[in-house]
Amino acid sequence: MGNLHLIADEIGATLSVPVNLWIARVSAIANAGPESLVFIEKAAGLEAAIASGAGAIIAPPGTATNAKPLLLSANPKLAFARAARFLKDGTHSVYVDPTASVAAPELLGRGIAIDQYVVMGRVSVGDGTVIKPGCAIATGSSIGRDCVLHPRVTIYAGVTLGDRVVVHAGAVLGADGFGYVRDPATGEYIQFPQQGTLIVEDDVEIGANTTIDRGALEETRIGKGTKIDNLVHIGHNVRVGRNVVIAAQTGISGSTVIGDGAVIGGQVGMGDHATVGQGVIVGSGAGILPHKKLHGPGQVFWGVPAKPLHQHLKELATIAKLAKAPTASQSEPRQGRPDPEEGK
């Protein structure tokens, strides 16, 4: 719940009329109520927003109406996101459930909530952090302030989370990396030590069922402000920079480095020891070879193996053109059509 004046200050918007209105939440125009704040990106949307049940509207500069109070902002979508964050603040309860197993209560901060069946070794937890049911956090880990761990997150021993980190359900942080040494005499694999650590900096968000492995001997590190989607895999010794975005199901092999501000699509595969430079954009489904280096802020790479976008598009166009030529041969290999009845 926030007063409209306060919200305007918080999100850097200008209030169109002096009004004493309390807002409880942000909403879609379709289901807005009197305590809802909605947003429009263009003046064209104003009529629908006025017709809605919303109490107030975030709108671009130049929009004008007497029907409802406006919060004028040059970037209405960003202002809306900030308002949502502001309205969520201050809702943390103070509670440790009696069924939670906490080895070291003296390491817990103030204003935290630890829910049912959470199991924690000797772990320090900062003020305002919420740990939801069924999380398991091993000894020696450290969790910052105002974090949210959704249900059934697992954190192995000795992992460090900064402040305001959000981890979605089922994510696994700090498991052993995938490193083995093959015994040439027997063909057997013996695990190489996986006793490094994992450091997750402030403001990182980690998606559901994502896995991030600890370093082999050193550390794996996720930089401040980076956002990681569901079912992503990040291997041992990987270093991800600040404000990186990584979409769902991408996999990053050991020791690869990703620079600040890079944008990585979904289902991208990166070989080990690769480098994705600062600000580089990697298209969905691209495959980056081991030891490959991609550089250039704002440069887009795509394809398998990944190459500059214009080059990959040229190759796609060349193939399409040649296949259309009358002399192109044709054959009918069995393709990857899914068969839901297989395996029976």
Place this chain on the structure above:
Amino acid sequence: MGNLHLIADEIGATLSVPVNLWIARVSAIANAGPESLVFIEKAAGLEAAIASGAGAIIAPPGTATNAKPLLLSANPKLAFARAARFLKDGTHSVYVDPTASVAAPELLGRGIAIDQYVVMGRVSVGDGTVIKPGCAIATGSSIGRDCVLHPRVTIYAGVTLGDRVVVHAGAVLGADGFGYVRDPATGEYIQFPQQGTLIVEDDVEIGANTTIDRGALEETRIGKGTKIDNLVHIGHNVRVGRNVVIAAQTGISGSTVIGDGAVIGGQVGMGDHATVGQGVIVGSGAGILPHKKLHGPGQVFWGVPAKPLHQHLKELATIAKLAKAPTASQSEPRQGRPDPEEGK
């Protein structure tokens, strides 16, 4: 346990001889016992089925023997599957474990089972539903009749499941979608509100460790009868139609729409706002670009980017032919060979 007459009625088969036989289970021919029902797809398999320990055999019309009772059906495999379902019915126990944490017992139906360490907020549960150990279900969610939630399923607040929904272990339903607004001044990402909901209709099955996100402001919806394999990712605002099949590790980006009866292979990637029309078939590993529309019931699409199958096959054949030509150049880029010893 079911009488063979009853089973014949239930699965729409004709019993070859009047016999009073009780069947406990369906089995493979290799390990069938006297209470087992087996099936053959062609008359050629009859001898082996007779030689087995099975009590009765589902067989195609025209099959004849006096050795064992037959259930004659035009689609023996389908009849076998129906028999399995029938034999499983009526086995639900009635039980709420004392360690389960249930906020609102008055919302629970009859004939349900809630196992150890389940944590439920104010959640309504329909008759006959089974919730296995360690599930966490947040307040405001609703679960229909005769559902099965396997261990450690997480359901976020406000999610709706229909009747006869099966969710396998570790699946996460209704987590925040992956939507952020970048602050151009700082490069930081701020979460766009992810406060919509997720609706899973009747008869849907969801695989182990699959993740389906809630809508941003509206809903994500999975249509009646749709079957989803393991480790699938479905983003916010996606709408999947009825009787769709989605194989393992496929990822579907935000706001994409999939029509009724579509068949989606494994490891398919779909960009945001794409459309897969009714009855369309997408081959495994295909990549569908954002905003792309694929239409045509029974039409097969394959490749990255996905195109009609015949076109993609022609392109593959063209490349293979050109590479075989004596003038084709050759080089040896480092390829994606896995190195189990990397990262050390």
Place this chain on the structure above:
Amino acid sequence: MGNLHLIADEIGATLSVPVNLWIARVSAIANAGPESLVFIEKAAGLEAAIASGAGAIIAPPGTATNAKPLLLSANPKLAFARAARFLKDGTHSVYVDPTASVAAPELLGRGIAIDQYVVMGRVSVGDGTVIKPGCAIATGSSIGRDCVLHPRVTIYAGVTLGDRVVVHAGAVLGADGFGYVRDPATGEYIQFPQQGTLIVEDDVEIGANTTIDRGALEETRIGKGTKIDNLVHIGHNVRVGRNVVIAAQTGISGSTVIGDGAVIGGQVGMGDHATVGQGVIVGSGAGILPHKKLHGPGQVFWGVPAKPLHQHLKELATIAKLAKAPTASQSEPRQGRPDPEEGK
């Protein structure tokens, strides 16, 4: 903690000087202390290792120094891995937490640890096995000696694990396979029975959030010594040989067979009923068509669909060359660039 003489014996190395030194752990050179063992692969690294705080150094034959004791081994990295394994041995506690729900304590071996909120049906557990918080193991399963199940592993009914099996957090073993029969009259899918089993042989390691399904009517089997990374999917009836390595996010469809010693990269997709022969190497991101057979120990396959490496490289080179030719056409299809703001 191990005496250096004992470690030398265990890892097959020669101690350079008679010395009575106790070693607690293996370490990176950067953070080694007096109880640490480090390793160098070439004599060139000796100076840095001597300058470190390490108590002893594993080094290749021919290395010589009086500064610190050396363990001379023809394969220092393998020796280091063996030392790590040896030093970890013997640390298993003996403990069943009072909050663990164990249906059949009489089936538990000696020297085991069962942690908080574990739920086990009638399950036999071998000596020395550790089961961490929140695991759920259904009736009829069997777990060997000296296994480690990390937190929140789910094992369905009737699964068998051998000795020294390690399962990382969130993995799901023995869930129903993805097999349905379509009712042509209604378009609905009915589950085909998924009542086979899953057998995991000795010394297998399984990554975090990986899923391995049970057989439909027979078994799924993972051979001795095989190592499986995070977020891998293995379908019903699959048979994986011995000492196979499977990197992260690879998916294997039903009834596929993988021979001993094969090496499978990350994000590989295999169709159903495919065969990967003994010792075959499959590059990351490759796609193997249903029913395809790849053979030849040491042979490398890559691409979609997967073909011999030299052939795939020739095709890539051919495309690149043709696209560079001045007559190559060009177009600008919308590509798979990720948009973190989509779906709003």
